[in-house]
Amino acid sequence: MNSAEFRAVFRYIQALLIITQASLVLTDHREMLPPSPADxxxxxxxxxxxxxxxxxxxxxxxxxxxxxxxxxxxxxxTTCDASAALTAQFFTEVEPAVRWLRSIYVV
Structure with missing residues (x-):
C-alpha cells in the first residue's frame, strides 16, 4: 500500500474512534508490509x-x-511519547486479543 492509502486507513480509524467514542482498538498487522519511514x-x-x-x-x-x-x-x-498514554498488549491470535479487550470494556 502506498503512503496515501496507509494514512487513509489510520484516518478512518481516527474517524471511527471519534464517531463511536470507542476507546479500544485491535490491530492485526500479520500481513502488513513495512511502512515508509515518513509514514x-x-x-x-x-x-x-x-x-x-x-x-x-x-x-x-x-x-x-x-x-x-x-x-x-x-x-x-508503540514506544513513542504519545503511546505512553495507551495500554497495549501483544497477541499472536485474534481471539485472545478480543477476549482481553472485552475484559476491559465496561458499558
Whole structure:
C-alpha cells in the first residue's frame, strides 16, 4: 500500500474512534508490509498524539506482523511519547486479543 492509502486507513480509524467514542482498538498487522519511514514518523508525531488527545482511545491489542521490518517499524510507534498514554498488549491470535479487550470494556 502506498503512503496515501496507509494514512487513509489510520484516518478512518481516527474517524471511527471519534464517531463511536470507542476507546479500544485491535490491530492485526500479520500481513502488513513495512511502512515508509515518513509514514512511521507521521504515526509517531502526528496521528498518535492527535488521536490520544482528541478521542477516548486508551487500549490497543496488537497482533504483530510476520515481517520483521514491519514489526520493528510498528515497535517504534508503540514506544513513542504519545503511546505512553495507551495500554497495549501483544497477541499472536485474534481471539485472545478480543477476549482481553472485552475484559476491559465496561458499558
Amino acid at each position: 512511521i514518523n507521521w504515526l509517531m508525531h502526528e496521528w498518535t498524539p492527535t488521536v490520544v488527545r482528541e478521542t477516548n482511545y486508551s487500549h490497543r491489542a496488537i497482533i504483530p506482523a510476520r515481517n520483521s521490518q514491519t514489526r520493528a517499524a510498528i515497535a517504534k510507534v
